[in-house]
Amino acid sequence: MQLEQIRGLVLQHARLPVASDTVTFDSDLYAAGLTSLTTVHLMLALEDAFGVEFPDRLLSRKTFDSVQSISEAIDEMKASG
Amino acid sequence: MSPELLAQLHDIGRTRVAPFAAEVDAGARFPHEAFAALKEARLLSCYVPVEYGGMGLNVIEVARIGEVLGGYCGSTAMVFAMHQIQVACIVHHALGSENFQAIAREIVERQLVLASATTELGIGGDVRTSSCALVVEGERYRIEKKAPVISYAEHADAILVTARRAPDAGPNDQVHIFVRVANAQLTPLSTWDTLGFRGTCSLGFTLLAEGPVADVLPAPYAEIHAKSMHGFSHGTWAALWLGIAADAVAKARAFVRAEARKTPGTLPPSAMRLAEVDAMLFTMRGGVEATLAEYQRRLDLYPNQPFPQDYAFTLRVNNLKVTTSQLIVDVVSRALLICGIQGYRNDSKHSLGRHLRDAYGAALMVNNDRILLQSSTIQIVAREG
Structure with missing residues (x-):
């Protein structure tokens, strides 16, 4: 769920010059x-x-390497309040 | 400075300095909490050489500490810098005396707070002129001085006081005396209710003191002023003003970041202002770092001698004072424009009121006009390089 949301934000804001279906969580x-x-x-x-x-x-x-690593960073920030 | 010391300083800043900065400012009261923390960390003796138990930091490092503190509380940083200037006078000019070697160890052991009484009523702010005179009887001295400003005098352990060498000495023939507050009577002449730097508690006093003649620094004040007071004061002050300005920019940055979140994909116009003000901060930092580096090189070159006359260096120190004291106002004002009403409010986390009020003090403490007047005379004979 969070991964899908992050992927959506990446596609919307990162201005990647690649087809959106090629961007996976990894x-x-x-x-x-x-x-x-x-x-x-x-x-x-x-x-x-x-x-x-x-x-x-x-x-x-490192944080922005992949959708997966972004998700881990967000979990970490949420955990530390 | 070691990364450990820097981390420790930021920790002190966050937990022991910043939480009281608003209260110190509002009450125009001494930053006791900050100084308790600085004493615990043995930082009041950071400039005392290692052989006397201090940290043996150099002026660049001491100035950097002031800069970090300036980001948390301008008054704390000012008192810290003014104290270190007095320590430097002793370290540079008095450690040939056994009495002052013992005082250096005492500064370390008891983390003494040192204040300064240079200006005098009726003199008009020229610290290289005194009206009051040292009166020596046997092994004891007596002194009475009407000082329009003695910052944090009531919170200091000792005050370094300038005076004419003797009742028959000329106004420029000055000595520097280590006066213990316990041996002094301080009668307030004025209050301290100012726009900024309110926690420095810079009241005026009539100072009446006596003590052993051995507490008079062995070097003439002319030498102390040229080598230590001038460069050390302006170098450490400029650094802490930089710290205040940098914190204002950090607040502006936090504000722009919050604004930018609301408009994904498009930066708010204030982001460009942020880039602009950061370039001014860069200029400010350049002046501070270059001047401190040159001052440290000169201290290394003349470790146990007075500084030879160097008009160009004097001018650069004066220029540092005049430019950074103006840049701090410019930088903080621009940060205020970025934060807008949130910076103007006193009850917002982006509030810049204290920064701005402190910033305006920089040009007045040793008035820029006085410095420019001195510089304009020197300009005629100065040679670059």
Whole structure:
């Protein structure tokens, strides 16, 4: 459920130059065209959708590697309140 | 500075300084909580050399501590910087004396708080001129000084006081005296109800004191001023103003981020203002870091000697003071424009009232006009490089 929602936000905000059906939960988003600038737009959309705020330590390339890794980061933020 | 010390400082800032900053400001009261934490962390003696038990930090590191504190409470950072300036006067000029070696150890062991009484009523703010004079009888001195400002005097353990060397000495023939507050009588001459830096408690006093002659610093104040007071003050002040300005930009950034969330895909116009104000902060930081680095190089070059006359260096220190004290107002004002009414409110997490009120003080503490007047004379003879 959360994974599907994140995937939707990625497709809407990350401006990936690839066909949407090629983006799976495990796809490498950087290989699919995510850039450091589009990551910011994606982050803002995720913060708005999930009511979280990415701390500096989670603003890394690793966090935005895939829909799956984003989901884990969101779980972590929710857990730490 | 070590990453551990930096992390410890931020921890102190978050838990022991920031929570009381509004109260210190509103009440114009001394930041006791912050200083209890700084003492626990042994930071009041961070500039004392390791051989006397201190941390042996250099001026760049001390200034960086002030910058970090400035991000949590401007008054705390100002008191910290003013204290360290006094420590530097002792460390640079007095450790040849056994008495001051013992005082250095005491600063470490008891985490003494040191204040300063340089300006004097009737002198007009020129710290290189005194009217009051040291009176020596045998091994004891006596001094009476009417000081328009002695910041945090009532919360200090000792005050470094300037005076003419003797009743028959000229106004510029000054000494610097380590006056223990326990041996002094302080009668308030004024109150401290200002726009900003309210927690520095910079009241005026008539100071009446006596003590052992050994508590007079062995170097003439002219030397102390040239090597320590001037560079150390302006370097550490500019750094803490940078800290205040950087915190204002951080608040603006948090505000823009929250705004940006509401309009996914499109950044709000204030984001461009944020990029612009960050470039000003960059300029400010450049001046602070370059000047502190040059000051530290000079301290390394003349570890146990007075500084030779260098007009160009004096000008750069003056320029640092004048530019950063103006930039802090510009940066905080622009941050306020970004945060809008949320920054203007006193009851918002984006509030910038205290930052702005503190910022305006920077140009006035040693008035920029006085500094520019001095600089304009030096300009005529200065050579670059």
